Amino acid sequence: MTVPSPISHEERAALSPAQARALFRDGLQVPTPGFSAGYAQANLITLPKEDAFDFLIFAQRNPKSCPLLGILEPGEISSELLLGGDIRTDIPGYRVFRNGELTEERADVTGLWREDLVSFIIGCSFTFESALLDNGIPVAHIEQGCNVPMYRTSIETSPAGKFHGPMVVSMRPVPANQVADAVRITSRFPSVHGAPVHVGDPGVIGVPDLAHPDFGDAVEVAPGTVPVFWACGVTPQSVVMSSKPELAITHSPGHMLVTDARDLQYQVP
Amino acid sequence: MTVPSPISHEERAALSPAQARALFRDGLQVPTPGFSAGYAQANLITLPKEDAFDFLIFAQRNPKSCPLLGILEPGEISSELLLGGDIRTDIPGYRVFRNGELTEERADVTGLWREDLVSFIIGCSFTFESALLDNGIPVAHIEQGCNVPMYRTSIETSPAGKFHGPMVVSMRPVPANQVADAVRITSRFPSVHGAPVHVGDPGVIGVPDLAHPDFGDAVEVAPGTVPVFWACGVTPQSVVMSSKPELAITHSPGHMLVTDARDLQYQVP
Known part of the structure; x- marks a missing residue:
């Protein structure tokens, strides 16, 4: 909030x-x-x-x-x-x-x-969200005035030494006809998470319920939008808990x- | 050769x-x-x-x-x-x-x-050279059947701990009307050196003579082409010599x- x-x-x-x-x-x-x-x-x-x-x-x-x-x-x-x-x-x-x-x-x-x-x-x-907005792609948590929803997933990170654990993702619902643009635009920012890691069914990546994020706030997923998931910089905190x-x-x-x-x-x- | x-x-x-x-x-x-x-x-x-x-x-x-x-x-x-x-x-x-x-x-x-x-x-x-060729941009050392010319420059790398030393660059002469395309295409490969670090006068980056590379082979710089310089993976060898x-x-x-x-x-x- x-x-x-x-x-x-x-x-x-x-x-x-x-x-x-x-x-x-x-x-x-x-x-x-x-x-x-x-x-x-x-x-x-x-x-x-x-x-x-x-x-x-x-x-x-x-x-x-x-x-x-x-x-x-x-x-x-x-x-x-x-x-x-x-x-x-x-x-x-x-x-x-x-x-x-x-x-x-x-x-x-x-x-x-x-x-x-x-x-x-x-x-x-946050760096690529400006680019999404500038290209006419709505960002739900900004419109809804809350923090981005973040979820622990079943996607394992690649371990190194003592560090291992699940990837955390952020989610933005994107109108179906703008998903391709959202992929293209965020791909241009490889230093700030880059292209999405998953598009669509949250269950496939071990997220049972979008209404209950592990970090941040839930957002409304409007009809006609598709949940799009990006790797999130909160992953290190999750990895610290595991490692x-x-x-x-x-x-x-x-x-x-x-x-x-x-x-x-x-x-x- | x-x-x-x-x-x-x-x-x-x-x-x-x-x-x-x-x-x-x-x-x-x-x-x-x-x-x-x-x-x-x-x-x-x-x-x-x-x-x-x-x-x-x-x-x-x-x-x-x-x-x-x-x-x-x-x-x-x-x-x-x-x-x-x-x-x-x-x-x-x-x-x-x-x-x-x-x-x-x-x-x-x-x-x-x-x-x-x-x-x-x-x-x-080498990874972005295929993309240059596919886009119709000639690569001189491939045409001339030799190794790419590489030069030690006056550009200092950013030091870290004991490591420091000059950047090594590779050079490809590009037709003047294709320099913009060469920049655009190689920018899309940030994991393999990405966009050029310098375009034009070699003297500005401490390279006195293109005919005498520090590594690799000299190539002909044809009239109407501009020397374009990319950061090179031989830099670590140069840095090892300094550090x-x-x-x-x-x-x-x-x-x-x-x-x-x-x-x-x-x-x-």
Whole structure:
């Protein structure tokens, strides 16, 4: 559901990424859709170096779920994706997992920081949603003012080292005559999940009921639309639950890193 | 220059990737262009695990030079890119670097194998050359029957850990009225170097003389054509020379891994 905010829709969209990050650093805790129009938002997963090597291989083997936009080397807290920023404070909500269990939600993870922590910045489907809208394809959760519905599936990721587990997907109902366009348009964004992984019957990928997503909010699937499923950047959180690394820090779903990279930087012709 | 081979052009093209790899395993040492038409050929770099973490970050930061098609975990010798194969024997020529110096060329590296070696399989521009030809864009080194010319440039790669050094590019002269098409077509192959990194004056990227490539063979740059430069998978060899890891094993330029992946698998719309 949309969260009340002291900032209007127009003000959010007009903020530079650095201004948006400064607000979150100063304590604003809201979902990020609508902030800094035209700039890419991203998922975060931070792991001890001991596990980061396996996760890097995992990401390479699962580029649709874990498209890497950037990596902060051990102990690094900033990069050109968040110029002048601090990865420990600039996201409006964090989750902390210990041995695969969600133990805490925090607004700031500075107190947990260690010099061996490696941060992975992973593409987010919000980037291609602008392209869908610009091409006249409706996006239900935006129209319905809620978070995108996400589901754990029976699709297994390709394992690497200790990391394994089911793929998480996001779902958007698309009018049947626009499914081909939705495939074509999102295929042009391979760095932010790319083409759909499944079109049609949710049961085939182990999703029994679209009305009960595992993350985010349910949306209405209107008559004449087909459910279309994309690999989702929440997959690493699901994989962390299955694979139980000693420590993992992630963003809270919907509370993304607002980066200095433009959405269109990730489009190929 | 083309190397005489007991196998005709038509026979090479018709071999399955597994058949081609079996010939190389049995001792055939020839450049691989023309083998197993429609299947992707790839660059190899194998490093001790100690250096592989830094190299993984390097590859993520330099996707145009080092597009990763696959990674073999420590000690692994095969993967779905070379089904039933052996990475230590199935390439027709290897180079061995110790502390950044090329110390040996070998047909087989089984005798050097260690359980801590991690192998990176990196995309090759041969994959998009088929697409250029199919679209009516001439490829000079294929017409002239030689290896593609490659140059060390003044373009610095983005460093990661111990890895740094200049980008190596391949060059193809393209008729001026087809440069736009060449950009569009190769942009659709982000996993195999993607769009060009430079079009036109070689001096701007630190290449003084097209007639003297650092790797491969010089080609004629015909009147009315423009030199177009793509990031090249030989960049890791150049980076190894600058960064001096204890041990690195690579393919010999032009002697690639013939994979079981189809070229078109790496095309986006």
